[in-house]
Amino acid sequence: MLPYDGKYGAYLPGDARGRFLMSLGFDIPEAISERDSGDDFFVELSTERVDLLDGDLLLVMSDDEDFDITEDAGVFDNLDVVRGDAVVATALDERGAVTYNSVLSIPYALDNLVPRIGEALS
Numbered sequence: 001m002l003p004y005d006g007k008y009g010a011y012l013p014g015d016a017r018g019r020f021l022m023s024l025g026f027d028i029p030e031a032i033s034e035r036d037s038g039d040d041f042f043v044e045l046s047t048e049r050v051d052l053l054d055g056d057l058l059l060v061m062s063d064d065e066d067f068d069i070t071e072d073a074g075v076f077d078n079l080d081v082v083r084g085d086a087v088v089a090t091a092l093d094e095r096g097a098v099t100y101n102s103v104l105s106i107p108y109a110l111d112n113l114v115p116r117i118g119e120a121l122s
Contacts, residue, residue: 001053002042003062008050009042011061016101020109021059024117029055047075054079057121060089061098086120088113 002009010032011017018028031052035043045052058081060069069076069087076082090098090113097109 001058001060003060003064003067006047008045008047008053010045010053011042012036012040015041017059017061017098020098020101020106021057024114026055026057029053050075050079054081056086057081057117058087059117060087061095062089063092088116088120 002011011021011028013019013022013028013033014036022028029052032043035052053076058069058076058079060067067089069082069089081087094109094113097105098113
């Protein structure tokens with residue numbers, strides 16, 4: 001999920017970030033995939049539709065390393081994934097590794113991000 005300008009972007013299966021998560025065994029929620037117009041790499045969600053982000057894990061890829069989902073005006077408070085503390089906010093280098101999704105960056109993401117994902121899910 002990408003927070004920006006008071007909205008939220010949910011990455012799609014065709015995007016490198018979506019493919020990375022799918023390669024780890026995660027599924028993009030069907031409600032997100034159904035909104036794919038084919039014109040972009042993510043689906044824009046308003047604050048009223050962040051419920052579509054609920055699942056086993058919420059990976060937050062913000063440009064702001066200090067972004068804190070718990071401080072975002074209560075928008076995410078009702079999500080089970082947030083209440084269950086299964087939220088991982090990427091550092092900029094981790095975000096870059098997943099975004100570029102290259103033979104050089106994926107080992108970095110696997111070594112640094114995957115353990116944090118495992119911890120959030122335990």
